[in-house]
Amino acid sequence: MLPDLQADIERNLRDYAPCTGLRRIMLCLTLNSIHAVTLIRLQQWCASHGLPTIILAKLLFWFFKIEISATATIGPGLRLPHPMGIIIAPNATVGPDCDLYADVRLVLAHGNPQGPTLESGVFMGDGAKAVGAVTIGANSVIGVSSVVTKNIPANSTAVGIPAKVIANDITRT
Numbered sequence: 001m002l003p004d005l006q007a008d009i010e011r012n013l014r015d016y017a018p019c020t021g022l023r024r025i026m027l028c029l030t031l032n033s034i035h036a037v038t039l040i041r042l043q044q045w046c047a048s049h050g051l052p053t054i055i056l057a058k059l060l061f062w063f064f065k066i067e068i069s070a071t072a073t074i075g076p077g078l079r080l081p082h083p084m085g086i087i088i089a090p091n092a093t094v095g096p097d098c099d100l101y102a103d104v105r106l107v108l109a110h111g112n113p114q115g116p117t118l119e120s121g122v123f124m125g126d127g128a129k130a131v132g133a134v135t136i137g138a139n140s141v142i143g144v145s146s147v148v149t150k151n152i153p154a155n156s157t158a159v160g161i162p163a164k165v166i167a168n169d170i171t172r173t
């Protein structure tokens with residue numbers, strides 16, 4: 001848990017560089033994104049060790065309106081710049097170094113227990129959604145309020161409902 005949380009904190013602080021000493025401590029104490037990822041990591045750790053997660057799940061919901069299934073897989077370096085309204089369904093996978101903005105939803109399709117998969121470095125813009133057992137390829141960008149219903153290749157930008165690829169050779173830092 002701690003290496004993953006460390007990676008999360010580093011990515012959530014990256015917009016505030018240089019970020020050392022007292023400034024770093026103050027940011028860790030005050031940034032919503034860091035509070036949210038810390039609760040998420042604790043919840044996932046408890047779930048993976050067979051411990052009750054109800055208090056952590058309630059704290060995530062009360063403070064952030066975030067609901068993340070205990071059976072979702074969350075890679076290190078999770079960045080939540082505006083942590084609110086995020087829902088991650090059972091058996092969804094969020095790869096390393098993904099960015100999830102407010103109101104991102106990774107949800108199940110009816111009749112299929114497999115949730116969406118985000119490969120590494122995926123950027124889900126504000127209100128973006130993925131439905132069912134779709135895979136969003138590494139480093140892809142999903143536009144604001146778009147709804148992904150089919151697989152998206154790596155290094156793509158996809159927008160709209162349903163999301164269509166408008167660029168397929170992007171590079172992200």
Ligand SMILES: CC(C)(COP(=O)(O)OP(=O)(O)OC[C@H]1O[C@@H](n2cnc3c(N)ncnc32)[C@H](O)[C@@H]1OP(=O)(O)O)[C@@H](O)C(=O)NCCC(=O)NCCS
Nearest residue numbers: 101124125126141142143144145146157158159160166167
């Ligand atoms: C997806 C995104 C990265 C595309 O940016 P871009 O590569 O600069 O693309 P453009 O703005 O040139 O738009 C290209 C086309 O896609 C359309 N488009 C862009 N974003 C769209 C969206 N979210 N939904 C539907 N269509 C969209 C544009 O209207 C344009 O259409 P056109 O070619 O018919 O004129 C950007 O629109 C976006 O949604 N970024 C995420 C922003 C965000 O979530 N910020 C976090 C909150 S601070």
